[in-house]
């Protein structure tokens with residue numbers, strides 16, 4: 001019989017199909033622009049290097065003056081970085097020059113000082129032949145004014161920011177960060193740090209989702225904890241709408257119990273449902289919909305389920321909305337021990353690498369166990385109906401690092 005549940009792959013496609021990308025932009029100082037995405041091509045305002053400069057400490061010479069047998073030349077002055085030469089190099093003369101200094105007119109080569117010997121007051125003997133262009137950085141050899149240095153869509157990092165600075169920019173136009181609202185739901189939840197009373201547990205899920213969202217370039221709106229009532233959930237969702245969240249991530253209340261009110265409440269508020277329940281374990285009750293422009297991701301409450309769903313769905317969604325390039329976490333590894341055959345849902349099993357780099361699964365995989373999640377290096381992916389695997393065979397994994 002065909003499995004009626006949506007596949008993980010198809011769910012991922014549907015998720016991105018209706019997710020509008022951020023169009024608002026802002027101007028950021030270079031110091032604040034790291035990890036942001038450029039919204040325009042950036043052309044250089046200047047030519048780099050702006051002038052022919054020496055790449056070494058030594059002497060600016062005319063290469064033709066020094067043959068294979070060497071030559072003695074008269075030093076007529078010196079030029080350091082930041083100064084301009086006050087003389088021309090003519091036949092039989094040289095000028096002392098330092099790294100970064102402009103090349104004097106007439107010179108066409110720089111000889112490093114290690115290949116010279118001082119002779120008398122103003123004489124220097126050049127021991128080896130010089131070639132035109134030796135140790136010279138010519139004007140514009142890096143880039144010229146008007147060249148496109150960085151393209152729209154580039155995620156800014158240390159190298160890109162340095163290039164922008166070299167090109168004469170102090171600020172850059174970037175897309176605003178995607179706004180992700182995170183809402184925990186459940187009467188049993190208390191904020192982290194509050195000792196749980198009878199029947200209560202710490203709300204850990206939103207901490208994980210907020211950190212993951214920030215890792216992926218989002219601004220997080222923490223909506224706190226809503227109790228299991230339609231009014232409480234509605235109030236929190238309204239705050240997400242007011243804050244103009246691009247994405248609302250809810251945790252818990254996604255399943256079929258009498259207190260699982262996320263889907264009915266959002267439906268009553270006008271959410272268009274894209275899907276609810278997928279062929280995945282943990283994470284079967286995942287829900288995806290749209291409330292106006294806001295993408296809604298309803299994660300199951302078990303902390304491992306909410307984290308795995310966030311990694312597989314919230315991360316790509318945030319990256320897409322924020323114009324960040326997709327992050328491919330999937331690769332393969334050698335199984336350290338045998339794995340049983342799999343049921344109808346794609347199973348993401350916590351695993352860790354052994355000292356030989358092979359992957360072994362944790363024995364206990366219950367979706368409430370957070371200690372093994374924190375210890376895990378990867379999730380071993382077991383596709384629906386996958387056959388049993390022997391030790392030494394290759395398996396798909398999702399890297400958690």
Ligand SMILES: Nc1nc2c(c(=O)[nH]1)N[C@H]1C(S)=C(S)[C@@H](COP(=O)(O)OP(=O)(O)OC[C@H]3O[C@@H](n4cnc5c(N)ncnc54)[C@H](O)[C@@H]3O)O[C@H]1N2
Pocket residue numbers: 184185186188189201202203204205206251252253254255256257260282283284285299300301302303305367
């Ligand atoms: N009859 C059925 N029952 C359940 C099914 C099902 O198909 N039929 N699915 C199970 C699966 S799978 C999951 S996963 C859970 C998910 O259900 P909910 O999304 O409704 O989650 P809750 O019931 O609200 O919570 C489950 C569990 O997780 C704890 N929780 C909730 N929020 C947080 C949080 N922010 N931080 C830490 N822990 C949290 C909550 O206390 C519960 O212990 O449903 C199964 N049931």
Ligand code: MOO
Pocket residue numbers: 280281282283284285300302305367
């Ligand atoms: O799928 Mo639930 O998400 O197993 O714990």
